[in-house]
Amino acid sequence: MASVTQDTPVGRRLRHIKHIIIVCSGKGGVGKSSVSTQLALSLYASSPTARVAILDVDLTGPSIPRMLGLDGHPVHQSSDGWVPVYADGSEARLSCMSVGFLLKKKEDSVVWRGPKKNAMIRQFLGDVRWGELDYLVIDTPPGTSDEHLSLIEHMAPVRDRLSAVIVTTPQAVALLDAMKCLSFTRAVNLPVLGLIENMSGYVCPCCGEISNVFSTGGGQEMARREGLKFLGSLPVDTELVTLLDAAEVSESQAQDEAREGASFKILSRYKNTSTAPLFSKIVEEALQSLQNHTSDPSLSSS
Ligand SMILES: Nc1ncnc2c1ncn2[C@@H]1O[C@H](COP(=O)(O)OP(=O)(O)OP(=O)(O)O)[C@@H](O)[C@H]1O
């Protein structure tokens, strides 16, 4: 078979990235963007030198800027392409790019046909100054759409670095859609690091106890049946909603953040949620899976 050349604008940009993790879900609203955000934050926190970026290709519903507290940030154009927005200020180890940064007002909508979406994705991959990265996390729209096909097509020169994580909720209808997502990954030969079951139970805001309001365990069962790794489950956590919806912070939180001196406010708030330790365990499992896929001995979650 003829080998794919790396010498495309996208190939030239992305060859400095070690691992590219595509986060997908069959159904909308299951928490794919919040999982992408938590994945990027946890990978960033996993080592003081980890360089991580998050690319939001959910073009019609970009939510990553809001979840990272970056709404309204401008994107600068340099002679070497777009400069991504840094979520950690001068440390510049956690960068982000989203169509949300390009809209005049955050409530503006993107109504584009397939070819325009395809061109935007090519531009995001090839024209952003990603630099050297350990991980690029890509948040995708729900289902398997033009955006997914464009991603796979444009990233052909770096195919060996691609993998996916599938997010589902425990309900039967979401699991059915997660199966469609899995069959897409199989059709395009995309290795799956594992499955995450989100909104599995509910964290009591009073005592922190996790109760099973709806069914749970469907994701784990699907993973077992399909020979996928089950990365873990995340409960509904009201603290996380407040954080990801970028609600106002209390005065004491603001003081703590100011004391830390970091412009990276979201991470310090995120570290205190009850889902953060659960998510670091998920990242440990995902990195182990990544290691099995790539035989990269340098991968470690500690
Ligand atoms: N484990 C959780 N606990 C509490 N809230 C959550 C959790 N996961 C997601 N949410 C909230 O649910 C809402 C939908 O989540 P999110 O936007 O991540 O879903 P999505 O699958 O990306 O949606 P879309 O289909 O719009 O792309 C958000 O307000 C988010 O903060």
Ligand code: SF4
């Ligand atoms: S889990 Fe405990 S504290 Fe929370 S609502 Fe139920 S009984 Fe009350």
